[in-house]
Amino acid sequence: MERRKKKYNWEPYVFIAPNFIGFIVFILLPVLFSLGISFTDFDIFKGFSHTSFVGLENFKTMFADEWFWVALKNNILYTAVTIPVTLVISIVLAVVLNNKTYCTNAIRVMIFIPYIASIVAISVVWMMLFNPSQGLINQFLIALGVSNPPGWLGDMQWALPAIMMVGIWMGLGYNTVIYMAGLQGISESLYEAAQIDGASKWQEFIYVTVPMLRNTTFFLVVTSVIASFQVFGTVNIMTNGGPGNATTVLAHYIYVSGFRYYKMGYAASMAWVLLIAIFGVTLLQWKYQKKHESNF
Template identity: 35%
Template structure:
């Protein structure tokens, strides 16, 4: 700032700004107080265990061990050569594909038949949706008793029909997994039906009327009007079914326990055995991270395919 001088040449004090700048005040946003409990819960019960599991997967971490030495990627290399893990992954993929395709196709067929709102369609919607509300463990236990070769109702009904040698549904290595897949479809088809039914009811009736005027039959109207309108709902239900199927545990744990001879053992069930039965937490954490990467990659692939179709 330049010094101001008078006519005699003697310096004078500099002139002050008549309008001083206002001071900046920091205001506390009360919204942080409402967000803080959720942030703390997420950090303690979600973020910290995720970070801890990643750290444990790089160690030979065993419960009760005196030391847990760092091993780097040794757990992942051992997992790559673990034939039982690959068998569990095969079972998980087969279950996921079977249940996802089955419940989407069956749910789409049921939703198409129950689209009109009548008293019996409302009753059937409730009946189809009811199994989805039930717990997976409860469903597994009920079906285990129904399929029991000694006291099960399924084999008893087959015997009444003249079948003298009914199938060993859960005791056969070739039938156990298909049986679990059928139960999984029965459990989840109600959810898919409700989502697709809601999507169908959002389709404008004018589109169907225009298609009928053009001479389109029921199947043509379904493929050209209904299916394109249901694309977001189909993507949502397929994605949910895929992610849920890859996390298969409760159903096989309550129905078969992973047997017979590991024919129904899933990746999560193998993780459970390594972590909470054998207490090899480092190896179990590696299994969890591999499964997480698989789920993330499959979900990203499905979303990318859906975006490409929307672009076309």
């Protein structure tokens, strides 16, 4: 620590200034501004002169708003299904790719592609594949003998699972690569010890690999939960929240409220609820990391 004398020069401020000015103007002020708006009935057509302070009215409306609850329910369902499925598939892929295959890098690059692809392009292809009458998926299912294949994106029951499938598909490569990095940190001696104890490959996986990857898993769970509460692109393009409210999720409902119905005060208050939820999840991560670091 270079804590010499407490004398401050002017240069550090020049270093920090470009970033800090932008930070204040484009992040800090909007965040505070957003909190302010969330207690008003602001919309862009009324302007500020006709806007009134409504106190907690937006939050009361929210708790009575059936669509908000449906969006929350769908979002929780999306999170609860996509994350475990993605993690289980990725951990298996990572273990197999780790020293047990040829062409590891080529495979890794291929499965990573959905992660860097534009959400719009992705949604467009999947819409074509999901087309109920002519799409490849249903034609394939019919050829396999399924007489009444799902209507996918246009079907109340299947629209959300379809969105989930795309979400899982997008995240697999990223999660696998992170798990592969995590595997590098597991000492070979643990496996040798397990082999001496006569453990099978499956037992090694369950009793050595999975527990040793718990920090990686925790990191992935936290970041994926945060990301899944902001899922927007696939929903907005593929289903627009429909049919009915079958695929309405938080970020989409916030967008629709603010920019289609112009209820900006209401949108801001819902966004703040989202922020508080994300903040909570992050705090949980910090606490866990602190606790875990002190164990070493």
